[in-house]
Amino acid sequence: MQNTLKSIKGIYPLKEVHLNLLLKKLKEAEFPKGHQIIRSGKVERSLYFIERGVARAYVDGKDNRITFWFGMEGDIILSYHSYINNTPGYESIELLENSTLYELRTEALEALYNTHIELANWGRKLAELILIKTEESYIGRLFKPAKERYIDLLQTEPLLIQRIPLGHIASYLGVTQVTLSRIRAEIK
Amino acid sequence: MQNTLKSIKGIYPLKEVHLNLLLKKLKEAEFPKGHQIIRSGKVERSLYFIERGVARAYVDGKDNRITFWFGMEGDIILSYHSYINNTPGYESIELLENSTLYELRTEALEALYNTHIELANWGRKLAELILIKTEESYIGRLFKPAKERYIDLLQTEPLLIQRIPLGHIASYLGVTQVTLSRIRAEIK
DNA sequence: CGTGGCTTTTTACAAATGTTAAAAAATGAA
DNA sequence: TTCATTTTTTAACATTTGTAAAAAGCCACG
Numbered sequence: 474m475q476n477t478l479k480s481i482k483g484i485y486p487l488k489e490v491h492l493n494l495l496l497k498k499l500k501e502a503e504f505p506k507g508h509q510i511i512r513s514g515k516v517e518r519s520l521y522f523i524e525r526g527v528a529r530a531y532v533d534g535k536d537n538r539i540t541f542w543f544g545m546e547g548d549i550i551l552s553y554h555s556y557i558n559n560t561p562g563y564e565s566i567e568l569l570e571n572s573t574l575y576e577l578r579t580e581a582l583e584a585l586y587n588t589h590i591e592l593a594n595w596g597r598k599l600a601e602l603i604l605i606k607t608e609e610s611y612i613g614r615l616f617k618p619a620k621e622r623y624i625d626l627l628q629t630e631p632l633l634i635q636r637i638p639l640g641h642i643a644s645y646l647g648v649t650q651v652t653l654s655r656i657r658a659e660i661k
Numbered sequence: 662m663q664n665t666l667k668s669i670k671g672i673y674p675l676k677e678v679h680l681n682l683l684l685k686k687l688k689e690a691e692f693p694k695g696h697q698i699i700r701s702g703k704v705e706r707s708l709y710f711i712e713r714g715v716a717r718a719y720v721d722g723k724d725n726r727i728t729f730w731f732g733m734e735g736d737i738i739l740s741y742h743s744y745i746n747n748t749p750g751y752e753s754i755e756l757l758e759n760s761t762l763y764e765l766r767t768e769a770l771e772a773l774y775n776t777h778i779e780l781a782n783w784g785r786k787l788a789e790l791i792l793i794k795t796e797e798s799y800i801g802r803l804f805k806p807a808k809e810r811y812i813d814l815l816q817t818e819p820l821l822i823q824r825i826p827l828g829h830i831a832s833y834l835g836v837t838q839v840t841l842s843r844i845r846a847e848i849k
Numbered sequence: 850c851g852t853g854g855c856t857t858t859t860t861a862c863a864a865a866t867g868t869t870a871a872a873a874a875a876t877g878a879a
Numbered sequence: 880t881t882c883a884t885t886t887t888t889t890a891a892c893a894t895t896t897g898t899a900a901a902a903a904g905c906c907a908c909g
Contacts, residue, residue, distance in 0.1 A: 534804040541803055553796060557789045563800070586782055593781035594774055600788035601745045607792060608741060611799040612751070615729055615835065616722040619896095639857065647803065652896060654858050807866095827887065840866060842888050851909095858903070866895075873888070879881090 474501070477522040477575050480547040485598035491591045498582070499575040504568055511552050511566035516559065519576050520551035526572025527636045530564045531644070540644040541610075542566075545633055550574070553603070569637060619648045620656045662689070665710040665763050668735040673786035679779045686770070687763040692756055699740050699754035704747065707764050708739035714760025715824050718752045719832070728832040729798075730754075733821055738762070741791070757825060807836045808844045 481487070481495065499522070504510060510528065511517060523544055530542040530550075541564075544550055555562030556579055585592040613622060623646055626634060634642065643653035669675070669683065687710070692698060698716065699705060711732055718730035729752070732738060743750030744767055773780040801810060811834055814822060822830065831841035 532800055532804060537804060539800075539804045541800055553789070554793050557793050586785065587778075590775075590778040590781050593778050593785060597774065597781060597785035597788055600785055600792055601741070604788055604792040604795060605742050605745050607795050607799060611795060611802075612720055612727075612729055614799075614802075616720060616725065616727045638855095649897060650857075651859085651898080655896090658858075826885095837867060838887075839868080839889085843866090846888075853908095854906090856903105856905075858901105860899100860901080862898085864895105864897070866893105868893075869891095871888105871890085873886105875886070876884080878883090 474499075474524055474575060476546040477524050480522055480549070483547075484602060485595040487591060487595060491589055491595075494585060494589065495577075495592065495595075498577055498585075500577075502574050502576055504572050504574065506568060506571050508568045508572075509565055510550060510568060510574070511555075511562065511564065513563050513565045514561045515555070516561055517552045517555040518580065519578050520549055520556070520582070521574040521576050523548050523550060524573040524575055526574070527569040527633070528566055528572070529569055529637070529641055529645075530566045532564050538644070540641045543630075543633060543637060543641075543645065545636070549599075549603075569641075614647060619646045619652065620659070622646055623653065623656055624660065662687075662712055662763060664734040665712050668710055668737070671735075672790060673783040675779060675783060679777055679783075682773060682777065683765075683780065683783075686765055686773070688765075690762050690764055692760050692762065694756060694759050696756045696760075697753055698738060698756060698762070699743075699750065699752065701751050701753045702749045703743070704749055705740045705743040706768065707766050708737055708744070708770070709762040709764050711736050711738060712761040712763055714762070715757040715821070716754055716760070717757055717825070717829055717833075718754045720752050726832070728829045731818075731821060731825060731829075731833065733824070737787075737791075757829075802835060807834045807840065808847070810834055811841065811844055812848065 477499070481492065487495070501524075510521060511530070513533065523546055525546060528544045528548075528550055529540050530544075531538050531540045550566055552562035552564060552566070554560075554564070582596070586596050587593075613625070617625070623642075626642070626646075639653060640650045643650040646653060648656075665687070669680065675683070689712075692714075698709060699718070701721065711734055713734060716732045716736075716738055717728050718732075719726050719728045738754055740750035740752060740754070742748075742752070770784070774784050775781075801813070805813070811830075814830070814834075827841060828838045831838040834841060836844075
């Protein structure tokens, strides 16, 4: 569970005791490529650490399906909206490869938050880190054109890009696959 | 301090003791319309509760300035990026009206997080709530056209809209002011 | 090897949005 | 009220992006 362990420790430093409290709650699970780990419209009761694999989150519009997040080794799969509001989420998350995940029930997590200040602060840090990542994607998308953001992606996530079909990347960048093809032709 | 108090309590229920620990750290301050309360490129050491007034956050691109957030009574002004990474932020925040704010030094807040589990969980909830708000704006922007989002804004924030110049709203919606004018002409 | 299915690129045309500039409307101070 | 300033709308044209369909490329399996 190397990747997961590194991820947990990287969020906020934990003493061995508190780390173990958290680890004890994890349950390993394997899922095949194409598996929908989160379904929109359902209240989610778990989060997952990606030990191995790639995932994407998307929302369905009237006549389109838009990808807004990719995750890989060390990332966390969680429908925040559903978890925080305790209501059905609007996003679905599917696995793009055969994957190994560690499941953590949100109920168990909440219990830890309420009894250990170290873990409450770990949870705070987790939310804060995801918050700024989300904000950065949001702002990047606001004022950089798709071409520039594609180049950014190539530089910051060269490995991730190779594991994901172009259509999903186009959707993530906010353009059609045709436009992304045009961009790729331009920058070659 | 009605609005601020309501905001703090609304985030996560606090007992009188812990609420007072937090309130003791607040410092009231008045600022004129047009004041820049957060400047990009600076490390921020405070957050502010808006007791009275309106604010907008923006980032500067090469040849444009994009508004990505509006806040009013009960909202919190905070450069998350700067606060969490302890590095200069990329956004600026300015007041669009004469405003009354309550300042809270992040140093004092951190100290409370490290000594009181109730406040650590309050801080976690704060980050979580802002996270899902950010995610919702992000996703809404992804797959709803500007017209639809303008109509949404009219319905969800009718009062706020009246207090903000159209150019800022257009920027927030991701279109030019000309396009927003066209939209307004259409839906009348 | 080939063949079928899937992904990516190309093309031609249509629609939406941006740019620039100017006119009209609204606002606020004297 | 009136005038000056700011904000909003309108117009004409250019550019970008989308749509739909066909072509090309890639890969796995028989």
